[in-house]
Amino acid sequence: MSNEFKWIDEDADNFLFVPGADDKPWNNAEKGWKKPNYDLYNPDRVDMEELHPEERDKSFIEIVKGYSKEQALAEADRCVECGICTATCTAHMGIPEYIKAIRNDDLEEGLRILYDTNPLPEICGRICTHKCETVCSIGHNGDPLSIRWLKRYIADQNPSEKFKEILGTDTIEQNGKKVAIIGSGPSGLSAAHYLALMGYSCTIFEKLPKAGGMMRYGIPEYRLPYDQIDKDIDYILSLGVEIKYNVTIGKDIKLEQLEKDFDAVFSGTGLHLGRSTRIPGT
Ligand code: SF4
Known part of the structure; x- marks a missing residue:
């Protein structure tokens, strides 16, 4: 690129921003790069099955059913591994890494990545406030990744008796x-x-x-x-x-x-x- 396309600023903080969320002077510049209108990933999140309201009415059974293998693979496939979510997660979990482990169908590796930063994966896979999903870059043009449900998928699929091994x-x-x-x-x-x-x-x-x-x-x-x-x-x-x-x-x-x-x-x-x-x- 020629110098015409450069933006120079002496304040380093000006370069810390969430693309698409924080306004910057170069956003609407004519010569800036514009994302073409096509995507290689599915913008729609894989739906999560839930208990029918009639069943919920009569019990305390868990409402959210959890992803099947096919659903988890399809959802994990939407991740572009940008890593913005890791910075936002309060535990700084290795999110793109464990999503990649799901894509590779290596759930034991996924579990090791979860435990690296979070010793409560079954719990956080259900009730964490998933701030990561509010910044997921796929969310700028579709549904953000179901990061929390993918974490739950890894924890659910690994049997507890094998955890220590x-x-x-x-x-x-x-x-x-x-x-x-x-x-x-x-x-x-x-x-x-x-x-x-x-x-x-x-x-x-x-x-x-x-x-x-x-x-x-x-x-x-x-x-x-x-x-x-x-x-x-x-x-x-x-x-x-x-x-x-x-x-x-x-x-x-x-x-x-x-x-x-x-x-x-x-x-x-x-x-x-x-x-x-x-x-x-x-
Ligand atoms: S922000 Fe979304 S797309 Fe990027 S690594 Fe995290 S889950 Fe994947």
Whole structure:
């Protein structure tokens, strides 16, 4: 290209933008490159099957059914591997990489990529807020990729009894240090997972009778089935993590005691209080 086609700016931030979403002075420049009107991918998302309303009425069965292999392959095939989604995902998951693993029908590799950055794939594959999909570049000219449902597809298809073998976590060298974790919600479980992989002996103290925090006690079963929460948690427990239920720190066990008994304490107590509308009478 000649110099006529160059845009020069001294502020580097001007070049950080989401194409098509953030306005830039060169957007409508006559000599700028214009995308021709054809696509190599299908702009339409593969529909997700859902439970019939009559069945929903009478049960707490999960509403969303999940992709079949054919559906997942067709959906994964729409990804152009641009990687914008990775920057937007709060966990910076390797999204184009795990979608590529689906295209290659290598779901074990897909699982390894998921666990690299996210130890709760069954849960996040169902209830994460999928900010990645709001920036997916396919969404500028069609439906964004069903990133969350593809993540769920990988987690669903791998049987839990093979997780340790696939993820290479059969034997973990211990470092002799102990960590106490307060709360078994997403942060406590994530901390336990990664610390256990580093060789720390982790004990989680949970004040409720079951683990999962708001994921279990705040989300209805038809959106997030309990057996799927357990699948994620059971794998973390299989790494040697222990959970002590019905124990409230500060009441049943004092913090000073934890300080004595452990090398470190991680606190992830969550935010279980509801938020008021602050309107009198509600
Ligand atoms: S933004 Fe969309 S098209 Fe780009 S890598 Fe992510 S899923 Fe694929």
